[in-house]
Amino acid sequence: MTLSKKDWLDLPVIALLTANAIPVFGVLFLGWDAFYIVLLYWTENIVIGFYNVLKMVFAAVPHPIAHLGKLFLIPFFIVHYGGFTAIHGFFVLALFGKDGQGPPMEGMNWPCFLVFVQMLFNVIKYMYSVIPPQVRFAVLALFISHGFSFVLNYLIKREYATAKPDKLMGSPYGRVVVMHIAILAGGFLTMAVGSPAPLLIVLVGLKTILDVGLHNRSHKKAAAVVRS
Numbered sequence: 001m002t003l004s005k006k007d008w009l010d011l012p013v014i015a016l017l018t019a020n021a022i023p024v025f026g027v028l029f030l031g032w033d034a035f036y037i038v039l040l041y042w043t044e045n046i047v048i049g050f051y052n053v054l055k056m057v058f059a060a061v062p063h064p065i066a067h068l069g070k071l072f073l074i075p076f077f078i079v080h081y082g083g084f085t086a087i088h089g090f091f092v093l094a095l096f097g098k099d100g101q102g103p104p105m106e107g108m109n110w111p112c113f114l115v116f117v118q119m120l121f122n123v124i125k126y127m128y129s130v131i132p133p134q135v136r137f138a139v140l141a142l143f144i145s146h147g148f149s150f151v152l153n154y155l156i157k158r159e160y161a162t163a164k165p166d167k168l169m170g171s172p173y174g175r176v177v178v179m180h181i182a183i184l185a186g187g188f189l190t191m192a193v194g195s196p197a198p199l200l201i202v203l204v205g206l207k208t209i210l211d212v213g214l215h216n217r218s219h220k221k222a223a224a225v226v227r228s
Contacts, residue, residue, distance in 0.1 A: 012149035013212055019145035020208040022138040024201060033195035034203075035096045036135050038187040039127060041179070041207060042092045043139045045085045046124070048172045050143075051150045053078065058155065059163040070165055077169045083116030084173070088180070089123040096187060097130070149215070175214050182206055 023040060026032035056074050061067055110118040128136070154160055186203035193199065 010216070012145075012152055013215060015145040015148040016211055016215060017208065019138070019141040020204065020211060022141050023204045026134060026138065027197050027200045027204065030132075030134055032135070032200070034187045034190040034200065035195075036131060037190075037200060037203060038092055038096050038183060039131060040135055040138050040142075041183050042085075042089050043127070044142050044146075044179075045088065045172075045176055046120075047139075047142045047146050048176065049078075049081045049085060051146050052081075052168055052172050054150060055154055055160070055163060056165045056168050058160045059165045059168060060161045061165075073165050073169060079113045079116050080169075081172065082120040083113075086116060086120035086123050088176075089120070089127065092184075093123065093126065093130075096191065171218075175218075178214070179207065179210055182210060 023032065023037055026036065053074060056070060056077065059070075061069075108115050108118055108122075154163075183203065186199075186206060190196065190199045190203060
């Protein structure tokens with residue numbers, strides 16, 4: 001993907017770059033290793049899912065009665081994406097964790113498919129317990145960065161006017177899969193050689209370039225639909 005100077009100077013992109021600069025600081029000055037980097041980027045799945053739910057809520061519909069369809073689509077997305085993210089997080093913690101163990105899965109007693117949401121809460125709770133406060137700050141920065149993009153692109157620039165709730169249900173998966181294939185591969189490489197800072201910086205840089213490219217491609221496509 002080709003990125004122009006204008007692409008890099010877009011305000012949401014600046015917020016995205018700022019959030020992605022925090023892991024660089026963590027690697028250089030706080031001793032972050034591959035575990036913290038990969039876990040931080042896993043939490044971005046939650047951020048993406050959170051704002052995707054908001055996109056579905058605010059998506060315009062041709063008639064008010066059509067909002068009733070969201071009463072099925074949104075819970076279905078939460079359960080399905082929540083299970084997907086939970087299983088992904090479980091394996092990230094098990095493969096990269098300091099003790100080689102994933103989060104405890106006992107007490108999974110929520111009814112029916114809600115057990116996947118409970119699984120996600122268990123993974124989040126465990127993740128929160130094993131990361132230092134500086135990484136939690138980086139997670140907050142990701143929420144702010146994606147929130148900035150949501151407000152400016154989706155609400156102010158009226159992407160919601162052409163968004164389709166059924167299409168939004170599947171939109172996060174492509175970005176998550178592409179991003180984490182690269183991140184997991186890089187994470188394994190850095191751990192294999194002891195998580196040296198130069199390789200971790202390369203990993204963060206690769207993630208940032210992918211982030212900006214996927215961000216611009218998705219919003220350019222949405223902007224073209226709005227203009228038409």
